[in-house]
Amino acid sequence: MSRPVAVITGASRGIGKQLCIDLAREGYDIVAIARSTADSPTKLPGTVDETVALAKEAGGATCTAWAIGLDVRDEEGIEALAGRVKSELGRCDLVVNNAAIAPPGATLGSPMRRWRLAIDINVNGPLYFMNSFVPLMTPGEGRVLNISSSASVAPAFGRASYTTTKRALEALTECIGWELREKVAVNCIRLELSVWSEGYTSTLPDMDFSDFEDPVIMSDATLWLARQPIAYTGHVLTIAQMRAMGAVRAVTRIGDRVA
Numbered sequence: 152m153s154r155p156v157a158v159i160t161g162a163s164r165g166i167g168k169q170l171c172i173d174l175a176r177e178g179y180d181i182v183a184i185a186r187s188t189a190d191s192p193t194k195l196p197g198t199v200d201e202t203v204a205l206a207k208e209a210g211g212a213t214c215t216a217w218a219i220g221l222d223v224r225d226e227e228g229i230e231a232l233a234g235r236v237k238s239e240l241g242r243c244d245l246v247v248n249n250a251a252i253a254p255p256g257a258t259l260g261s262p263m264r265r266w267r268l269a270i271d272i273n274v275n276g277p278l279y280f281m282n283s284f285v286p287l288m289t290p291g292e293g294r295v296l297n298i299s300s301s302a303s304v305a306p307a308f309g310r311a312s313y314t315t316t317k318r319a320l321e322a323l324t325e326c327i328g329w330e331l332r333e334k335v336a337v338n339c340i341r342l343e344l345s346v347w348s349e350g351y352t353s354t355l356p357d358m359d360f361s362d363f364e365d366p367v368i369m370s371d372a373t374l375w376l377a378r379q380p381i382a383y384t385g386h387v388l389t390i391a392q393m394r395a396m397g398a399v400r401a402v403t404r405i406g407d408r409v410a
């Protein structure tokens with residue numbers, strides 16, 4: 152029996168990187184997707200190649216992990232990747248739509264391409280992944296997880312496109328969850344805590360991050376949702392709600408992490 156396959160976007164750093172490592176450890180093969188690759192790194196630390204090396208280490212000798220340099224706006228590239236996953240890995244069990252941006256600054260008077268960029272990455276990207284990868288899932292067994300933020304309900308003033316797109320992603324979760332009921336479970340985490348990540352912390356210079364939560368809590372939440380019955384779908388859950396259900400470990404501090 153082949154290992155289940157998890158497709159994770161935003162996997163070059165932060166939460167997506169942690170998900171790849173922990174899902175590999177839990178027995179998944181990994182398709183790690185982001186724009187930063189060994190051949191084409193960006194300003195921030197992390198590439199999908201580095202993530203895949205760590206995932207393979209965590210997953211052991213039988214773990215397959217692919218490093219895919221791909222922009223989540225590239226609908227045709229996503230469809231081509233789904234074709235490759237189907238022919239070479241033969242299955243897809245879990246998609247985590249984690250990649251996102253949060254452009255700062257006023258909305259009105261700014262170039263509209265910045266607005267479109269957020270919509271393309273934070274909403275259209277997850278839709279393209281669901282559209283291309285759900286057909287690879289065995290009915291009754293597939294799972295999709297979309298990563299939102301409490302900015303969806305508590306407006307991040309000065310980041311209107313982030314709030315708007317995260318609210319849209321939650322609505323999309325509920326609607327596609329209904330469309331796919333009994334076939335694929337589609338759920339969403341509305342992350343309401345500060346979780347340590349290279350991307351997030353780079354926006355907060357000179358801050359003490361030791362009280363930020365460890366990204367492993369997102370792995371707990373993902374693995375718990377992946378194990379729920381297929382009828383558990385269309386939910387938007389905070390970490391506090393998931394902690395209350397015993398799905399996520401007790402409060403963590405990145406400052407306590409042992410390397």
Ligand SMILES: NC(=O)c1ccc[n+]([C@@H]2O[C@H](COP(=O)([O-])OP(=O)(O)OC[C@H]3O[C@@H](n4cnc5c(N)ncnc54)[C@H](OP(=O)(O)O)[C@@H]3O)[C@@H](O)[C@H]2O)c1
Nearest residue numbers: 161163165166185186187222223250251300345346348350
């Ligand atoms: N950290 C928090 O406290 C927090 C709180 C609330 C919600 N969230 C949500 O959690 C998720 C992960 O956050 P994070 O803090 O781990 O973020 P991060 O460190 O900034 O990482 C973002 C990831 O998204 C990828 N990405 C961005 N644009 C992309 C594109 N066009 N195509 C492909 N990949 C793209 C980045 O890779 P490349 O640059 O290499 O493409 C990177 O791997 C996001 O959805 C975020 O909204 C985080």
